[in-house]
Amino acid sequence: MTMLGMDTSNQGMVLCLADNKQLIGTYLSANQKNHSTTLMPGIEFLMAENNKKPKDLTSIIVAEGPGSYTGLRIGVTTAKTLAWTLGIDLLAVSSLAVIAASYQEQDGLIVPLINARRGNVYSGAYKWQEGQLIQVIEDQHTELVAWLESLLERKEPIILTGIDCLSFEAEIKELDSPFIQCDLESYNQVLDGRAFLKLDKLAKKVTSIEDFVPNYLKRVEAEEKWLETHQEQAGSSYVERV
Structure with a gap:
């Protein structure tokens, strides 16, 4: 049972790898919100350092938000793609719960x-x-x-x-x-990945990977301005329209 955890919701990026709920490796990038260029190389490095291949993964847990709008989209999209491609479970947990668990x-x-x-x-x-x-x-x-x-x-x-x-x-x-x-x-404990191992009660299995989206909690400023002139479409998705 090998789990990959990822959190790209905040300034730093943290990845962790666990076998049977025992932490075996972590990867941290302190680069502020540069997750688009560091996430996949970080995953590859973490897997290689621990002699793991993609087929060894049985689940992925991702911080779904709230947090950085761009960071969340990068993390959630990557987690969805990997889980769907590998045919494994995807779990989501609040970014705030990850911090609290530290x-x-x-x-x-x-x-x-x-x-x-x-x-x-x-x-x-x-x-x-x-x-x-x-x-x-x-x-x-x-x-x-x-x-x-x-x-x-x-x-x-x-x-x-x-x-x-x-x-x-x-x-x-x-x-x-x-x-x-x-x-x-x-908070530094979050950065070594141990927090992901304390979230059994709060992590939720994603039942539809295709429909899973980040939990932003608040619309981005551009969406709020768009809705000011598109009130008739207030219930629709701004993101899908741009």
Whole structure:
């Protein structure tokens, strides 16, 4: 049972390879969002380094979003192509869950952050429960400060994690709450692929590879502007029209 994991949703790209749920190799590209030129060479290198051939793969797990629009399309398209070509299972998991799974198992809400620009974030809330990561609040696109203020009403520890915490250091400090802890160091664990092995409860099998698309959570700016003048087509796919 050999699984290939891939996450191209954020600044860095991470790949992992696991045999029977044991991590055997990882590949990291820290090049900011240059995934179009690094993903396939990275997969080939990782497979070769671990003496694996495509026929050895039994499943692929991909971070489906939210995150970088372009990065997600690259990762999801590659994962779909490989899974369909090899005739193997494709699983999808939230990019935010991958970040949350990097955090050590302890009490409190784990709140991953991905910068969505203009003071907004992609975020959700997760918890460890009997050794399994579960989702407490669904992933969403939201304004950071309002989101954190709503979480503070729960009166429980909040652990912010993800590399984009750095982007909001001032806003987090301004809240001045003893309930909020901003963790940056554990995010590095995502980059060695171990997080993919902790997502059994949150990874979902893709039933139709052909219909599977990234979970953007928010339309890109170009699509929003297009819809302003195409309200009658609001339910259709902008992406398919360009």
